[in-house]
Amino acid sequence: MSRFRAAALAFAAVVFAAVVAPLPAVAADEVNVYTYRETKLVQPLFDAFTKDTGIAVNVISASSGLEQRIKAEGANSPADVLLTVDIGRIDEAVAAGVTQPIKSAVIDEIVPARYRDPDGHWAGISMRARVIYASKDRVKQEAITYEELADPKWKGKICIRSGQHIYNNALFAAYVAKHGEEKAEAWLRGLKANLAQKPSGGDRETARDVAAGKCDLGIGNTYYWALMLKDPDKKAWADATRVILPTFEGGGTHVNLSGVLLAKNAPNKANGVKLIEWLAGEKAQQIYADANYEYPIRPGVPLNPTIAGYGRLTADSLPIARIAAQRKTASTLVDKVGFDN
Numbered sequence: 001m002s003r004f005r006a007a008a009l010a011f012a013a014v015v016f017a018a019v020v021a022p023l024p025a026v027a028a029d030e031v032n033v034y035t036y037r038e039t040k041l042v043q044p045l046f047d048a049f050t051k052d053t054g055i056a057v058n059v060i061s062a063s064s065g066l067e068q069r070i071k072a073e074g075a076n077s078p079a080d081v082l083l084t085v086d087i088g089r090i091d092e093a094v095a096a097g098v099t100q101p102i103k104s105a106v107i108d109e110i111v112p113a114r115y116r117d118p119d120g121h122w123a124g125i126s127m128r129a130r131v132i133y134a135s136k137d138r139v140k141q142e143a144i145t146y147e148e149l150a151d152p153k154w155k156g157k158i159c160i161r162s163g164q165h166i167y168n169n170a171l172f173a174a175y176v177a178k179h180g181e182e183k184a185e186a187w188l189r190g191l192k193a194n195l196a197q198k199p200s201g202g203d204r205e206t207a208r209d210v211a212a213g214k215c216d217l218g219i220g221n222t223y224y225w226a227l228m229l230k231d232p233d234k235k236a237w238a239d240a241t242r243v244i245l246p247t248f249e250g251g252g253t254h255v256n257l258s259g260v261l262l263a264k265n266a267p268n269k270a271n272g273v274k275l276i277e278w279l280a281g282e283k284a285q286q287i288y289a290d291a292n293y294e295y296p297i298r299p300g301v302p303l304n305p306t307i308a309g310y311g312r313l314t315a316d317s318l319p320i321a322r323i324a325a326q327r328k329t330a331s332t333l334v335d336k337v338g339f340d341n
């Protein structure tokens, strides 16, 4: 039994007894990945990695609690690499103390500094932007700023999910980082006043509500629109809307990351770094772009045609670490202005 499998079986015992039995020695050519990403999205990547390198990839996929799990497993954790989405989750993993710096000249070379942790604990591997799904029928303007979302001309016309959801938390944190807390609060009050309904649902539901005429602008991530277009049940929501890439005044479009972290006690550390570097390679980046509808982190990799159809993305230049530093302030402001009420 591999160390990974043994650990998987022992997980319940680890959690409930907080005692970790010694595990068998590490097999030479494997790497253990804990991920919040859906298996069907990441398996093609891991299969290609194994084919290229001969290193087997063991995957544990979960929708929550992976940091706690690595923490509970302690020094005996089989986790090598944590693959996750959004700076919120990336930040939580670092805060949980379950990571170590990724020391890689390859990553430093490929991944722009603003998409990496200054201390090396995380690196972005692909990007998504937080954009507008605008009604094709009712919205005529081509460009929009995030600031403008608080303009009273949109009163009763905007739909958005909870202000505390990690995607909005990062957008609002970016606003705080750009304009300061006071202006961010005023903006949030203005945005709140423009909502057509109480924040609810997910990003796809904002497109659904635009399609149903409940609002004119929905806020959502870039990949959801592409997913809706391919989903027979939701294609009508995409068809009723078009994606506008908003920008900050004098800046670019807010992007967030899917990222990689190296586990603190990675038993296969060298293989973990190898996988991280491979994920930034051309082949993996192309798979990310096409299978996940994300923006490649590596310059020069072609976009998926649907994503390219949104127009040219000018990502905002604010380093993601500076956005992460304002997450708490953004969350406090959301409560203060009663955004979700």
Ligand SMILES: [Fe+2]
Binding pocket: 221
């Ligand atoms: Fe998502």
